[in-house]
Each structure stands twice: as structure tokens, then as C-alpha cells.
Amino acid sequence: MFSGAEGRLSYEELSDCTRHVAGLLHCFWPGAAVDKFFIAVHQHYFRNCPVSGRALRDPPSSILYTLIVVPILVTLLVTALVVWKSKHPEGIV
Known part of the structure; x- marks a missing residue:
């Protein structure tokens, strides 16, 4: 009303x-x-x-998918960087 x-x-x-x-x-x-x-x-x-x-x-699908996919990609990227750095220790201070 x-x-x-x-x-x-x-x-x-x-x-x-x-x-x-x-x-x-x-x-x-x-x-x-x-x-x-x-x-x-x-x-x-x-x-x-x-x-x-x-x-x-729920938010619009485009926003919802972004909120789901971005943290997954960041997690995978950080994991890959940690593994890569552990295999290539040169340059670590």
C-alpha cells in the first residue's frame, strides 16, 4: 500500500x-x-x-557468477604460485 x-x-x-x-x-x-x-x-x-x-x-546471475568464480580463481592462482615458488626457491629472501 x-x-x-x-x-x-x-x-x-x-x-x-x-x-x-x-x-x-x-x-x-x-x-x-x-x-x-x-x-x-x-x-x-x-x-x-x-x-x-x-x-x-538473489542478485542477478552475472553478479552471482562473478562472486562465485572470482574467489575460486584467486584460490587456484595462489595455490599455483605457492607450488611454483616451492619448486623454484631461488630469489626468495
Whole structure:
């Protein structure tokens, strides 16, 4: 329902409102009663939010493949250099 800056602003306003009302009613903030109210309002107005925050997605394939292949190649390169240097000890200080 809300997205971007509008959603963030509305969410902050809801949080500030519950803090203010809890103070007027001499309730602890955050507290069980405030949390129950906050969740009810959140479910009504922010029903498109995923349960655990932002929905996680895989990066695009090109980035994913790069993140997988580069460390493998670096590992192989370092291993090859270590083996090569162990067979050719001249020049090692």
C-alpha cells in the first residue's frame, strides 16, 4: 500500500504516534499493549510487508557468477604460485 519515502514516513509517524499515546496513558513504550496495537495497525495498513523485513532475492546471475568464480580463481592462482615458488626457491629472501 505504501512504498518508498511515503511508506517510511507513514511508518515513522505510526511509531511516533504510539509512543505519544503510550506516554499519555502512562504505558511503557514499547510494551505488550503498545506492541499489540502497533501490530494490528501495521497488519491493516502495511499488509504488503514481508514477515521478516525486506524480502531477500538473489542478485542477478552475472553478479552471482562473478562472486562465485572470482574467489575460486584467486584460490587456484595462489595455490599455483605457492607450488611454483616451492619448486623454484631461488630469489626468495
